[in-house]
């Protein structure tokens with residue numbers, strides 16, 4: 001058993017159907033899985049208890065409740081007072097939520113919701129077994145809007161995608177994992193992103209060795225977004241970074257605060273990696289047909305995505321680009337516009353939405369937000385476990401787009417999917433601070449990380 005995040009290793013994720021299959025096969029040679037699960041829950045409980053009060057164990061009707069009952073036995077044997085039931089004891093030292101796990105199949109009943117509320121109100125830390133009760137394992141959506149908010153969750157046997165994206169991160173608290181000694185015997189449904197090292201710089205390399213990035217965007221009043229993307233590409237190590245600020249007279253500096261940045265245009269830089277749309281405004285729409293046709297690698301963000309969402313010709317131009325030549329980086333609202341659906345229905349199944357976008361536009365897609373999802377037409381979907389609410393501030397997405405451009409400029413042979421995975425994880429890790437991280441400071445943290 002170990003605390004899952006941060007992880008440097010890429011780890012397999014299994015949806016409910018796959019977890020069920022793995023469990024069924026494992027039970028044929030290891031019939032004591034529930035004993036192992038209950039023991040793991042009891043061990044973690046001993047470490048998490050606060051004070052001498054009883055451990056309140058709320059057990060449900062299925063095997064999740066079975067895990068809770070085994071944990072009750074183990075804790076009793078260890079001399080720990082336990083209270084098994086649906087009402088809170090006086091001053092519990094810990095709550096074990098063993099009500100609902102993988103078998104959740106409907107909105108928790110009113111009675112169940114009252115137990116969730118009692119857990120939240122009793123003042124003790126909450127440890128959820130396998131999943132916070134009410135959380136849908138495949139999507140991270142609370143069923144009917146109701147799920148336990150745990151302080152800790154101990155995932156058992158497999159890691160499920162819903163623990164890591166959607167509302168999962170908010171409901172799981174600290175995420176622990178115990179594989180119960182079982183090695184999964186089928187291909188994962190998705191994967192949790194690990195860490196990729198930045199490209200090494202050869203001792204004799206020069207600026208021409210590290211590629212070019214062209215950032216196209218910057219509507220009046222929004223030039224900061226394009227400049228943040230350009231600064232991020234520069235900090236990432238791109239050899240030369242240019243800005244095509246669509247509404248700025250050509251004789252003005254690209255970025256007075258960063259004299260390293262240059263003005264440039266597609267005509268002069270046809271081999272650059274394009275970072276399109278940051279602070280783009282309406283002007284970017286007119287530039288997109290040429291950009292989509294000519295750039296061999298492009299990261300498309302913000303107003304460029306909004307333009308594509310409303311223009312069938314641009315959508316066709318996007319689909320016509322070569323394989324693995326494009327990364328789209330929509331936040332949920334931009335993604336909903338691209339799919340022509342409501343943000344809430346998109347957020348209800350983020351993996352499915354990202355996969356559908358990747359299929360529809362034949363691109364790599366980074367669906368941003370807590371637990372960013374990276375999907376590509378022929379790659380395993382990845383979920384990002386790094387990052388946090390410090391990133392929830394204007395400009396952090398522009399930094400991501402620029403960073404991806406900078407990475408790709410230095411690794412022209414890398415696939416769009418590999419670039420997206422490496423960049424999203426690095427961006428998330430750099431964003432793991434208490435409080436708020438201004439986008440400019442995020443660039444500095446990204447640059448300082450190895």
Ligand SMILES: NC(=O)C1=CN([C@@H]2O[C@H](COP(=O)(O)OP(=O)(O)OC[C@H]3O[C@@H](n4cnc5c(N)ncnc54)[C@H](OP(=O)(O)O)[C@@H]3O)[C@@H](O)[C@H]2O)[C@@H](O)CC1
Pocket residue numbers: 023027032033034037060061062063064065067099100101102103104105106107108109112129130131156157
């Ligand atoms: N087998 C093993 O050895 C291992 C098992 N493991 C553990 O087993 C868990 C899966 O167990 P599970 O399949 O029994 O499902 P579980 O989540 O307990 O729920 C099913 C019950 O809940 C009910 N129910 C559903 N929704 C409801 C709602 N909203 N409100 C109220 N009731 C609701 C549903 O009712 P029904 O649909 O039948 O009417 C049924 O009675 C897994 O998460 C892990 O903890 C692991 O430790 C590995 C080893």
Ligand SMILES: Nc1ncnc2c1ncn2[C@@H]1O[C@H](COP(=O)(O)OP(=O)(O)O)[C@@H](O)[C@H]1O
Pocket residue numbers: 302330331368369370371372386387388389390391392393394395396397398399400427
């Ligand atoms: N709560 C959060 N947890 C993890 N990452 C977050 C969170 N909030 C925002 N982010 C990340 O911050 C970035 C915000 O991007 P975006 O919404 O496009 O911002 P902007 O357009 O202002 O630059 C995305 O990479 C997103 O995944």
